[in-house]
Amino acid sequence: MATYNTNEFRGGLKLLLDGDPCTILENEFVKPGKGQAFNRVKLRNLKTGRVLEKTFRSGETVEAADVMDRTLSYLYADGEFWHFMDNESYEQYQADANAMGEATKWIKEQDDCMVTLWNGTPIAVEAPNFVILEITETDPGLKGDTSGGGGKPATLETGAVVRVPLFIQTGEKIKVDTRSGEYVSRAKDD
Amino acid sequence: MRRHALDWRPGAGIGVLRARAEMLGRLRGFFAERRVLEVETPLLSSCFGTEPSIEPLQSEFVGPGYASGRRLYLQSSPEFFMKRLLADGSGPIYQVCKAFRNGEAGRLHNPEFSILEWYRPDFAADQLMQELAELVQLLLGQDDLPVEFRPYAQLFEEVLGLDVFSAQAEQLRACACERNLLGAEQLQLDRDGWLNLLMSTLIEAELGRDGLCFVTDYPASQASLARINAYDTRTAKRFELYYRGVELANGFEELVDATEQAERFEHENCTRRGRGQQPMPVDEALLGALEAGLPACSGVALGLDRLLMCALELDDIDQVLAFSLARI
Numbered sequence: 046m047a048t049y050n051t052n053e054f055r056g057g058l059k060l061l062l063d064g065d066p067c068t069i070l071e072n073e074f075v076k077p078g079k080g081q082a083f084n085r086v087k088l089r090n091l092k093t094g095r096v097l098e099k100t101f102r103s104g105e106t107v108e109a110a111d112v113m114d115r116t117l118s119y120l121y122a123d124g125e126f127w128h129f130m131d132n133e134s135y136e137q138y139q140a141d142a143n144a145m146g147e148a149t150k151w152i153k154e155q156d157d158c159m160v161t162l163w164n165g166t167p168i169a170v171e172a173p174n175f176v177i178l179e180i181t182e183t184d185p186g187l188k189g190d191t192s193g194g195g196g197k198p199a200t201l202e203t204g205a206v207v208r209v210p211l212f213i214q215t216g217e218k219i220k221v222d223t224r225s226g227e228y229v230s231r232a233k234d235d
Numbered sequence: 236m237r238r239h240a241l242d243w244r245p246g247a248g249i250g251v252l253r254a255r256a257e258m259l260g261r262l263r264g265f266f267a268e269r270r271v272l273e274v275e276t277p278l279l280s281s282c283f284g285t286e287p288s289i290e291p292l293q294s295e296f297v298g299p300g301y302a303s304g305r306r307l308y309l310q311s312s313p314e315f316f317m318k319r320l321l322a323d324g325s326g327p328i329y330q331v332c333k334a335f336r337n338g339e340a341g342r343l344h345n346p347e348f349s350i351l352e353w354y355r356p357d358f359a360a361d362q363l364m365q366e367l368a369e370l371v372q373l374l375l376g377q378d379d380l381p382v383e384f385r386p387y388a389q390l391f392e393e394v395l396g397l398d399v400f401s402a403q404a405e406q407l408r409a410c411a412c413e414r415n416l417l418g419a420e421q422l423q424l425d426r427d428g429w430l431n432l433l434m435s436t437l438i439e440a441e442l443g444r445d446g447l448c449f450v451t452d453y454p455a456s457q458a459s460l461a462r463i464n465a466y467d468t469r470t471a472k473r474f475e476l477y478y479r480g481v482e483l484a485n486g487f488e489e490l491v492d493a494t495e496q497a498e499r500f501e502h503e504n505c506t507r508r509g510r511g512q513q514p515m516p517v518d519e520a521l522l523g524a525l526e527a528g529l530p531a532c533s534g535v536a537l538g539l540d541r542l543l544m545c546a547l548e549l550d551d552i553d554q555v556l557a558f559s560l561a562r563i
Contacts, residue, residue, distance in 0.1 A: 080430075082288070
């Protein structure tokens with residue numbers, strides 16, 4: 046069982062707390078002049094995404110969580126799981142809906158995603174920051190309107206719905222920021 | 236170009252260095268006017284305080300007389316040497332020096348830091364607190380900063396509804412859990428450990444929000460080198476100064492009894508052994524000075540780096556040090 050001493054605490058370190066993997070966001074050393082030292086730590090639970098605070102006695106050791114972030118290529122979904130592959134080792138992984146979260150809205154086959162693995166199993170999947178997707182359905186806009194003001198909903202090939210300017214038509218490819226879920230621009234033709 | 240792992244630049248800009256120099260100038264003027272003598276004592280000593288929560292940085296002298304080396308500790312305070320001067324009849328003295336503590340680094344901590352420490356023969360704790368308040372007002376450039384005094388027990392009663400004299404460890408743990416101090420249910424601490432945790436996580440941040448706040452009459456179990464209060468032996472003549480939630484100074488009406496001092500050293504070394512820490516070599520020279528007669532006096536140590544942080548409204552000690560731990 047790998048452990049970390051509080052003196053090893055730093056942002057990004059992965060700990061196992063109450064059975065859940067957590068990542069350290071902030072670590073503050075607290076010590077009264079004549080008293081015991083503590084580490085007040087802000088952590089994110091990697092399974093639930095919740096942020097929590099915890100106080101440790103300085104010098105204490107805490108169990109490490111076997112967590113790593115890997116760039117994996119998205120292969121396909123089978124209705125229950127989303128399958129990914131490590132392009133170097135060809136090792137395959139399957140993520141459930143819980144781990145996928147919002148990423149299902151944005152990713153297409155062959156997209157590279159940041160996947161968080163805990164004991165070798167995906168627990169979180171992050172879509173690329175920007176994706177290019179085709180519009181499968183949107184109301185025809187008014188001809189000649191290039192202002193982009195107002196906008197209208199458009200359904201993308203992945204099923205996600207984003208607001209696009211009125212001049213964007215069905216069949217066009219657009220660039221979307223997956224963090225905000227907003228339209229960025231028309232995709233340039235390669 | 237060569238690549239360097241360390242940033243060569245200082246953490247404190249020239250403006251901060253000037254403010255520090257000015258602060259030192261003003262404090263020397265303050266003591267000169269009051270005829271308190273500036274002294275220098277060694278930063279290295281073969282002895283070290285026994286307090287279980289203060290760990291030393293060590294060094295070793297090899298040279299004439301010490302072919303196989305002599306262990307020397309970088310001092311966490313010039314207290315023992317200054318008390319030997321007082322016992323020798325120095326009268327009121329002060330010192331500005333570096334102090335060292337192992338294991339401490341963070342937003343408010345650097346293992347090497349600057350302190351101002353001074354001793355006033357014939358001053359009671361109240362008088363020294365008054366003088367400290369005047370000095371801090373001067374150094375912060377705010378003569379009219381309000382000053383309040385809050386006894387430790389009263390503070391715990393008001394903020395947490397706890398009686399610090401009767402509350403046992405389990406009750407203190409329950410209080411921490413009730414206030415959502417996560418992790419409290421798993422911590423193993425003794426009574427004073429819990430009091431320290433509650434103080435630093437639930438009370439401290441609000442202290443001295445609008446002025447200088449002295450916390451006075453610490454529990455006797457946290458007396459350190461302070462005299463026990465004659466009128467209430469549950470408390471000691473120890474005080475701390477807080478400003479804007481930051482602990483700035485710690486002072487005592489000094490323990491002058493050699494026998495009691497020797498007992499406290501022994502007791503603390505016992506605690507150290509119990510916790511798996513190295514016991515510290517007891518300073519026999521200090522005990523000798525106390526036997527010869529330390530005049531009744533009060534003394535206080537003020538953290539100058541933190542005071543400078545407060546004066547300049549900076550929130551990381553790295554910003555007021557030329558080169559903090561991360562830069563050396």
